[in-house]
Amino acid sequence: xxxxxxxxxxxxxxxxxxxxxxxxxxxxxxxxxxxxxxxxxxxxxxxxxxxxxxxxxxxxxxxxxxxxxxxxxxxxxxxxxxxxxxxxxxxxxxxxxxxxxxxxxxxxxxxxxxxxxxxxxxxxxxxxxxxxxxxxxxxxxxxxxxxxxxxxxxxxxxxxxxxxxxxxxxxxxxxxxxxxxxxxxxxxxxxxxxxxxxxxxxxxxxxxxxxxx
Amino acid sequence: xxxxxxxxxxxxxxxxxxxxxxxxxxxxxxxxxxxxxxxxxxxxxxxxxxxxxxxxxxxxxxxxxxxxxxxxxxxxxxxxxxxxxxxxxxxxxxxxxxxxxxxxxxxxxxxxxxxxxxxxxxxxxxxxxxxxxxxxxxxxxxxxxxxxxxxxxxxxxxxxxxxxxxxxxxxxxxxxxxxxxxxxxxxxxxxxxxxxxxxxxxxxxxxxxxxxxxxxxxxxxxxxxxxxxxxxxxxxxxxxxxxxxxxxxxxxxxxxxxxxxxxxxxxxxxxxxxxxxxxxxxxxxxxxxxxxxxxxxxxxxxxxxxxxxxxxxxxxxxxxxxxxxxxxxxxxxxxxxxxxxxxxxxxxxxxxxxxxxxxxxxxxxxxxxxxxxxxxxxxxxxxxxxxxxxxxxxxxxxxxxxxxxxxxxxxxxxxxxxxxxxxxxxxxxxxxxxxxxxxxxxxxxxxxxxxxxxxxxxxxxxxxxxxxxxxxxxxxxxxxxxxxxxxxxxxxxxxxxxxxxxxxxxxxxxxxxxxxxxxxxxxxxxxxxxxxxxxxxxxxxxxxxxxxxxxxxxxxxxxxxxxxxx
Numbered sequence: 001x002x003x004x005x006x007x008x009x010x011x012x013x014x015x016x017x018x019x020x021x022x023x024x025x026x027x028x029x030x031x032x033x034x035x036x037x038x039x040x041x042x043x044x045x046x047x048x049x050x051x052x053x054x055x056x057x058x059x060x061x062x063x064x065x066x067x068x069x070x071x072x073x074x075x076x077x078x079x080x081x082x083x084x085x086x087x088x089x090x091x092x093x094x095x096x097x098x099x100x101x102x103x104x105x106x107x108x109x110x111x112x113x114x115x116x117x118x119x120x121x122x123x124x125x126x127x128x129x130x131x132x133x134x135x136x137x138x139x140x141x142x143x144x145x146x147x148x149x150x151x152x153x154x155x156x157x158x159x160x161x162x163x164x165x166x167x168x169x170x171x172x173x174x175x176x177x178x179x180x181x182x183x184x185x186x187x188x189x190x191x192x193x194x195x196x197x198x199x200x201x202x203x204x205x206x207x208x209x210x211x212x213x
Numbered sequence: 214x215x216x217x218x219x220x221x222x223x224x225x226x227x228x229x230x231x232x233x234x235x236x237x238x239x240x241x242x243x244x245x246x247x248x249x250x251x252x253x254x255x256x257x258x259x260x261x262x263x264x265x266x267x268x269x270x271x272x273x274x275x276x277x278x279x280x281x282x283x284x285x286x287x288x289x290x291x292x293x294x295x296x297x298x299x300x301x302x303x304x305x306x307x308x309x310x311x312x313x314x315x316x317x318x319x320x321x322x323x324x325x326x327x328x329x330x331x332x333x334x335x336x337x338x339x340x341x342x343x344x345x346x347x348x349x350x351x352x353x354x355x356x357x358x359x360x361x362x363x364x365x366x367x368x369x370x371x372x373x374x375x376x377x378x379x380x381x382x383x384x385x386x387x388x389x390x391x392x393x394x395x396x397x398x399x400x401x402x403x404x405x406x407x408x409x410x411x412x413x414x415x416x417x418x419x420x421x422x423x424x425x426x427x428x429x430x431x432x433x434x435x436x437x438x439x440x441x442x443x444x445x446x447x448x449x450x451x452x453x454x455x456x457x458x459x460x461x462x463x464x465x466x467x468x469x470x471x472x473x474x475x476x477x478x479x480x481x482x483x484x485x486x487x488x489x490x491x492x493x494x495x496x497x498x499x500x501x502x503x504x505x506x507x508x509x510x511x512x513x514x515x516x517x518x519x520x521x522x523x524x525x526x527x528x529x530x531x532x533x534x535x536x537x538x539x540x541x542x543x544x545x546x547x548x549x550x551x552x553x554x555x556x557x558x559x560x561x562x563x564x565x566x567x568x569x570x571x572x573x574x575x576x577x578x579x580x581x582x583x584x585x586x587x588x589x590x591x592x593x594x595x596x597x598x599x600x601x602x603x604x605x606x607x608x609x610x611x612x613x614x615x616x617x618x619x620x621x622x623x624x625x626x627x628x629x630x631x632x633x634x635x636x637x638x639x640x641x642x643x644x645x646x647x648x649x650x651x652x653x654x655x656x657x658x659x660x661x662x663x664x665x666x667x668x669x670x671x672x673x674x675x676x677x678x679x680x681x682x683x684x685x686x687x688x689x690x691x692x693x694x695x696x697x698x699x700x701x702x703x704x705x706x707x708x709x710x711x712x713x714x715x716x717x718x719x720x721x722x723x724x725x726x727x728x729x730x731x732x733x734x735x736x737x738x739x740x741x742x743x744x745x746x747x748x749x750x751x752x753x754x755x756x757x758x759x760x761x762x763x764x765x766x767x768x769x770x771x772x773x774x775x776x777x778x779x
Binding site: 050051104105106107109129132135138139142145146149150152153156157160161162163164165166167168170171174175178179181182185186188189 | 266269314321329332333337339343348349353355356363366370377383386389
């Protein structure tokens, strides 16, 4: 276990914390980019040059697509409802749990760092996905969840083969494209990116979530 | 190599169609051509044809060929139907990308990337959900759909990643097997919108156009189900000998399937909106796919695949029927559709065929596959509950037909019937041949001037000459020269050429004037014919055609790439 690998895993987790906590779209995008670019490096051994290049190109493209979606949003987002310290602590807890449960009961073929980063990201995605009031935030949560599952898969089964890296790259780009599409559509329609659990803006209903569904 | 060709065609045309979506007509045309090409490419897939690609293998299979060819053809017919109404410019492109990703999922030998590819197959349906033009509500529902697709995929991905490695003593641990089994089964239930995960599916049926429902709720989830079932049969079933293993987990999955079967059918029965009837009927019939997971037995493989093919085809036809009815009568409310079947017997016939294909009868592939799944997952009186649920679908089909054969309401009376129509001019000539413009005699014909005609002779003043007029002039002068020459062969050739040219030119001028208005006038008839074609495709599948009967003979381990790779 190299120190560099652990540092990369911590960097990915920090990127996730920034992405789910920040309100300013540019800062959110910075966090997403750190997580997307860092995730393929949390593997031992590292993927081959071509699969790694594919993941990096996909990360860049995904970030650019998310940037397009963020540009459409005029106002700043709501950010985390519980604040960044709570998010950071939750991510740290997930990191420790992931590190400690490497292999999930059987010998692991990958590094503990990827399990730690995966569990940290998965913990961070719970709030954006379950209580999403913002479509862009929901999309970021889903992309981070996908990254988390790929990291946990690396920790369990080892470094993926090149074709699997290509497929993950494609899905990351596809999901980012769909999130950007939804964000642009929402912004064009109403200037709002309220998600599935909208909060009424009228004075009478202020602060009350609409029921799911 | 044949699989790669299909992937290149479908993903290439799909990407081109979606990237040109700003130019909606071009985008749609690219999508239509792409669907046609993808259907042809799917038919070229050779079973067992493998290709080493990026440290892995993609393999073709008979089921993959059948399923993809039917999916592409069905999507093509739905897109053609959308040209008669319910126009959605992104439908063709999104279908192509989804089918391409689904084709990749069926071809990949490793379950983890295969399940990852099924996420991609579901993603692009979101674009179609945000209907044209987009509304705030549709965008929010698109977000909900994206969440369901991603969570279901991640559940399957984690389940496969956990079990698909050397497990050592953990292989004998029922908790591991149970959690993996529940993850993949619940993932499939979420993707199909099974009760109690049906909220997103219900909202999608509100927001998405009718023609998108098959892609969103049948074909897309079907890829996930096939890959998940293949993985279950090859990875989990050998570790958990059926039927004794995992009783609690299997009971939970059977419970979800049963509730979905009964409540889905009930919801479809009480709905007033025919699009909602279609959506809940899809949810209800998806219960049998979930039952295939509940069996935890390799014997469920063949009936499940047979049912998935019939299910996807029948629901495509049902969604097409709903669109055709809405276009014809201008409403989706059932109480306003009284007498619809009297007005359009073709659509009534299509609905009967859809119902027969879905429900079937003893001895027919669709019926036997569902009964096989029920036998594998239930016994005693509970089996009768499932059988009643399976046959209960007849209630909402009967209700639709009963409303249709009732006394016609205002919508039915004002709607066009199925009779083919001619354009107004042609119809007048057919009724009254004397109305045809009399041929002018030689004396009344304008005399062509001798010598080289000028632009002023050919065209009214102020009208620019067409670009082909110099070529026409040359041809005319050559014909005159040839006719006046003494050589009989040249003279005959000139006369024959002139007559042929006049016939072709007359036909070329007349046919579009008849055909295009005829298509515009008969859009309702064409839509009904397309719906009937789709329903007949479903019926052929239900009767064991399209190779669905041979799946039973193939056995559970030869039909997908995952099995082939193992």
